[in-house]
Amino acid sequence: MSNLEIRPRSGVAFTMNRGDILTVIDPLGEQVADLVAYAQTDIREVISSGRTLDYASRLFLTTGDPLYSNRSNVMLTIIHDDVGRHDFLLTPCSEDTFRIIYGDTHPHQGCFGNLADALRPFGIEPDAIPVAFNCFMHVAIDGKTGEISVQPPLSRAGEEIRFRAEMDLIIGLTACSALQSNNGSFKPICYSVTPAEELVPSQHA
């Protein structure tokens, strides 16, 4: 399947079936993509940062790490990662983010609003949008003070992360809308979904 583009400061939603591979590409470098996931069979089952980080005993996830749902089922597994640094702590940027953190008087709807729009046709309400797995987002943490700071992503042009769906999923995915998260400019994100039946054996790894 050829790559699809998410234009700057926007988002999409789509379905994947178990075994399909999602590739998220940063075509220009230093651009974040927020990813959320819901079970097709019951949208109340949703990706969970709290369960995933607890079971991993690690804040930074990469190749081999499973992403769990709020029911402790594995939704996605990271099977390839060019970058090695992503975030699973912070909420999608939103009108509130831009109001509270940036002081904007006419804030953009952010990844949260973009996800809400994209997920609405699947019956998913804004309140049900959790902490996203923020591909390529670089959040520095001071283990002593707990201070967190958003740094430029480590992703370079063309680098990617790939996930295998471990159940039938509804995915929300954005090209992030926050200046600070994307080193000061808004860029597109590309992605593709490779159906399980089109995979050559080596891609199953």
Add this chain to the structure above:
Amino acid sequence: MSNLEIRPRSGVAFTMNRGDILTVIDPLGEQVADLVAYAQTDIREVISSGRTLDYASRLFLTTGDPLYSNRSNVMLTIIHDDVGRHDFLLTPCSEDTFRIIYGDTHPHQGCFGNLADALRPFGIEPDAIPVAFNCFMHVAIDGKTGEISVQPPLSRAGEEIRFRAEMDLIIGLTACSALQSNNGSFKPICYSVTPAEELVPSQHA
């Protein structure tokens, strides 16, 4: 109001109105209490670790810090803190925690099951239980590797944390059920809710 006791490995739920003060006490020391909150007017509005940590730009919260909902409204403010170290990253312990992390074959239902039981009469479903604000939980973080490790709580016998309700709330609160989080033993938690109208002026601070 006199103190109420949550017996070891159990949980409760109750309502608070705006302005009321919740005091959570660790009577014996080194015991964690998981706290979740929902808006009385709409239980889809729920405490959010992702929004709170994002707006605080800090993982460790203490006196003066607001706890936000998934709609970016302040639900609670920490107004007093004897201990200074709590966790807002990890999911309430559950059957899955004990199965996945401890390898238990007949796992306890954990804080998650205790919260689910206590919150059910309020119409709150298990799927709607988020990352809790884990009072007294001591999670050490390596900022370089992202490794997280659960350490003995820093709370000593009788120490407490107090919260002011900033809206009308349903609260879930536990005496945590995970051995590792409580330095190897299960102890009670005490709490009290002081109605706003009974506060003397200095308690409003």
